[in-house]
Amino acid sequence: MLQLLNKCRKRLPTILIDPESAGGKRVMDAVISASLNPKIDPHLRLAALTLLQKRMSVIDPTTPKRLFATQQEPRFAISPKFGLDLEALHAFEVALEKYILSTLPGRADADDPPALAQTRAGLLIALLITRMGQASVRVLAAALRDLHRKPSVAGHWAWIDVQVSTGSYASTETRRIHLDPNTLIAWILAAEVREHMPTAPLAARSNVVGKHYRKQAKEFFAAFLSQLGTLNCKRPIRNLDDLCRCQAQRLCVTTMPVIASYASGSIVSSSIETSTWHRTIGYEEAVDAAGNEEAIASSVLKDVSAKGVQAENSYAEQLAAGDLESEGPVAELREAMRLPRAQWGQAFDQLITKYEVSGKIATSAYVVSWMQYLTTQYRYKGKPLTDGTLRYYRGLISNRLLSCLPESLENLDAEDLQEAYEDLLSDRRSPQQGVRMRIALLAFDRFLRSRIPNFPQVHVPGFEAPGAYSISARIITPAEYEEGLRLIDSGRIVFASDRLRDQTRGFWILAYRFGLRRSELIGVRVSDFSGDVMRVRRNRARSLKTSNATRLIPLLALSRDEYRWIQAWVEGARASGSEYLFFDQEPDYSALASHPVIAKINLILLKVTGDPRAHPHNLRHSTGSNNILGMLGDDLGLAEHPCAEPWMIECIGAAKRLEGQISGALHARAARGAALSMLLGHGTEMVTYEHYIHTFDLLLFFASWSGRYGRRSSGAVEYPRRKEAAQIRAMLGLASTTRLQTSDLGVLMQIASSIRPGGVSLLEKSKPRSSGSEKDDSAVEKAPQEQMISLGDLLNGDTSGVTEGRPLLQAETDAAWSLIEHLGRAIHSDREGVRNWLNIWRAGLLKGYDWSSMRLPVAREFLAMTNALLPELQLEWLHVRKVGGKIKKQRVESAAIEGLNQGSVRVRVMEPRLQQAVGSKRSRLQSVVTWCLLRILTISF
Structure with missing residues (x-):
């Protein structure tokens, strides 16, 4: 020290x-x-x-409390013999290339199906490791188990999502295995003979299934190695574990240790959610993609027995268990448990009385109550827990619960509770300890719910059957974030006041850029802003989850416009005498939880993503995922990679600004992951990596495959040059003289998929979104903004006196925007034609109605103009004629207008949502449409 x-x-x-x-x-x-x-x-x-x-x-009692005595973050270490490992890996790749070119896997003879299945599976495993960077036997085993599923192909991307059983949580994690053309072909070839591979026993438990496929992966790879031996190739790789270790060494040397740790399975993470991934690359989700996924059953252990717990004798281990505390609840628990067990209950009662705080639900009192429950009431298989088990939970779990949870459980936010639980689960020293901690945490959570009404619900790995990894994996891309700002400023979102609009914009900026929690942001005071720094600290309105949440936020990491706007917003509130940015007076917990800005943020998320499940907390996940992608991706040459999407490249610029501030200004000499963890208010990098980073699969892909197709290699060690075109021909089973286009990845993916069209799921491009994820945006989207009309143009400067139908509510504003988008595209292509079309409609407009009356020749002309200028616009027609001296009205389709020969017709412009609206709501929406058309005629366009 x-x-x-x-x-x-x-x-x-x-x-x-x-x-x-x-x-x-x-x-x-x-x-x-x-x-x-x-x-x-x-x-x-x-x-x-x-x-x-x-x-x-x-x-100093204000000293922050951090969990120092914990397991170090898993960073793959460089071996003393890494030079030999890289040489062995190079020799293996040379032998692998020789095998592919000489055997033409696409033409393999099927005389011995089981042997062919082993060889093809071994080839797939070899390519997944050497080309895709997968260095975890668990991930490779999950790939074999999911061979029956079809990889998805979308443009230059191909991938398969697998569920990997994780030992430390007894739950599952989602991994996206990206595939290059060769590996995609290998997957298809192996899938064709999967029926000849032994399957796991029916109704087997998840651990038995996992063990079966791990063993199978090793056996198949060993069979493949013997095939390489028949070619007289040098075989320095002895088994599957060897190859995985060597690949992880190469990733560690050529990229960074954290990517090697992820590749080797040391970091339990979750890939970007499938729907988010499809949206960001601009493709529709495959119809059968979700339906074919198998749920991996995982037993939810309902007991808290710590049978087999080993004594932790070293000084560091005792510190890690919190068993050397000199004061506080854990120290007093230790003193109480030195008494005979018969006296523990009485000693616990005294501690509970001491820690109960009037008017507050003290965490320490409930931790002691839980220990009393385990000691005096709980029975495991009819027997009380042993003294050793109880001391284990006292020293390890009780101490960490007190470190992760706030001092009081009163008015605890669900997000804060979930993060506290995640902190504890990530704070493990071994997979076995992680399982025991999860079991104990589940028991503690159930204990609290039996005593505290309305205790917040959490979604933590292992808390629900079948134990799926339920951490949110939906992120918001930079383009979607910018679209959200445009929605706020354009008038498309209805706000009750200008102040609420400013609060929504401020929340959107700060939550996305810095990953601030909802309560941290809504409860912020004006005095928390000083110069270029925002302080996150406790105040009278809200407490913070842990001392780790007390931190500094570098506002200089914002863009120039964002920075100026935030400063102006804060100064305006300061000048008005406000103490809180989001409230006129000191708020209580209910006000923090129900602030109207949350509903507006939810609405913006729905509009920019189309995902109704998106939540403000996803902005926090986006901060971690996008910034790690930008920080590390810049080192990997992401911007030059042929597969890089525009939003990925945008992440680099924002990450550079943030990294310069959190690593250089506020946290000198800190590592990037540690600095990002500090920014998010976590006590350890592992919480950030395992729960808030969903882009590791992309980083692994770019790190492993950055040297292909003439692109530069990453790091100091060059990847061996490969005969890409020759290997693809061999994988396809084509002759060596066959010519192939290998410069375009999209073309290559199509060629790879064409060998067995039924072996993949080809995704179709989605309708272009305003998120900018499409590379081939239409000319309309590239049109200068000043040539387009907007709702703001119609609302501002209204001197025409047209007020009937003016949109006030959000649904009415959405109806107006939908119509404006249709007309805006037509105005761009034929300005004068749209004006003539509107004049015809206005000439027949009935006073006090939304219908425009037209003679049949005029109606036919109006319909023709609509079909030419606005083919997507829906019209509603009403045929009006006299029958027996009475006026008869009848609805008709547009196609019937040409066949009418008497009377007149009335027409009104419909907005799609009118079909679902009924009664007065529909009437109101229809009047909004009429208002829009009349207002457009009064402005210059």
Whole structure:
């Protein structure tokens, strides 16, 4: 510890002489920064940090509480023999290429189907590792299990989503395995003979199924290695584990350790949700993509037995378990449990009385109550828990619950509770310990729900059958974020006041750029903004989840326009004398939870994504996912990659601004992942990586395949040159003289898919969205904005006196926008034609009605003009004629207008949503349409 203190003495000269004058927070920040890359044993470093934190908390009670004595973030280490590993990997790839070119896998003879199945599966595994970077046996086993499913192909992208059973949570994670043309062909070939591969026993448990396919993957690869031996190839790779380790070494050396950790399965993460992924690449979701997915059953353990718990004897392990606390609930629990067990209940009662706070639901009281319940009431298979199990939960779980949960459970937000649980689950030292912690956390959660009414609901891995990884994986792309800003400013979103519009814009900017929690942002005070920094800290309106949530937000990471607007917004509130940005007076919890800005943010998310499930918390997930993609993708040459989408490249620019501030200004010498974790208010990188980063699969793809098709390799080590065209021909089973177009990835994917059209799901392009995800935007979307009309043009400067039908509610505004979008495209192509069309409609407009009356020749001309200018616009026709001296009205279709020979017709312009509206609501929406048409005629366009 003295070594660490001496390192930071230059920053804080008084740290050794008078630590109280330096302050606990400053001392700990300085020590953390000084120990980022220590040359001491990590266990001793963590123990020293924990001990210093305890001493500083005595000197300064405001010292932040962090979980130092935890497992280090899994970063794949460089082996001392990494040079030999890279050489072995290179030799294997040479042998693999020789095998492909000599055997023509696409023409393989099927005389021995089981042997062919083994060989093709082994080839697929080899390509998934060497070309796609998959270095986890669990992921490869999941790929074999899902061979019956069809990969999706969309333009230059091909992929398959698999569910990977994770040992540390006894739940599942979603991984998207991206495929290049060769690997796609290998998948199709292996899928054709999958019926000859042994399957797992029916109704087997998930762990048995996982074990079966892991064993199968190793056996198939061993069979494939023997095939390479028949070609007299050098075989330095001995087994599947060897190849995975060598590939992870290459990723670690040529890219960064965190990608190697993800590739090897050390980081449990979830890929961008399928619907989000399809939306961002501009393709429709396959009809059968979701229907064919198998749910991986995972047993939900309902007991809290810690049978087999090993004693943790080392000093660092005791610190990690929180069993050396000198004060606080855990220390008092330890003292109470030194008594004979018969006296534990009475001692617990005294502690509960001590920790119960009047008017608050104290967390410490409930933790002690839970320990009392486990000791005196709970039975596992009819027997009470052993003393060793109870001490394990006291030292490990109780301490971490108190570290992760807020001091009080009163008015606890669901998002804060979920993050607290995620913090605890990510704070594991081993997969086995992770399972025990999950079981105990589930028991604690059930205990709370039996005693606290309306306790917030959470969705944590393992909390629900079948234990699916339920963390939100929906993100918002930069283009969708910009579209949200345009919606706010354009008038398309109806606001009750200008202040609510400003609050919505401020929430949208700060939540997306910095990943602020909802309560942190809505409860912010004007005084929290000072210069170029926003402070996230406790105030009278709301508390923070943990001390890790107390942090600084660098406003200079915003774009120039965003920064100026936020500063003007804050200064305006300060000048008006407001204490809170979102309230006129100090709010209570219910006001924080029900602020109208949340409903507006939900509406914006729905409009920019089309996903009704999107939630403000997805903005926080977007901050982590997009910024990691931008930060690391810049090093990987993402911008030059032929598969890069525009939104991915946009992430780079925003990530550079943010990285410069959080790594350079506020958190000097911090690693990128640690700095991003600090920005989000997490105590450890693992919480950020495992729950808020959904783009690791993309980074792995770019890292593993960046050297293909003449593109530059990433890192200092070059990938071996490959005969791409020759290998693809061989995989397809084509002659060596066959010519192939290999410069266009989209063409290559089509060729690879054409060998067995039924082996893949070809996705169709979706209707162009305003998100900008399409590369071939139409000319209309590229038209200058000043040539288009907008709702703002119609609402502003209205001197015509046309007020009937003016949109007031959101549904009415949406109806107006829908009509304006139709007319705007027509105005761009034929301005004068639209004006003539509108004049014909207005000439016959009946006073007080939405119908325009026309003689038959005029109606036919009007219909022809509509079909030419506005083919998507819907018209409603009414045939009016005299029958027996009475006026008879009858609705007719547009096609029937030509066949009418008497009377006249009335027409009105419909908006699509009118078909679902009824009664007065429909009448109101129809009057909005009429108002729009009349207002357009009064402006210059």
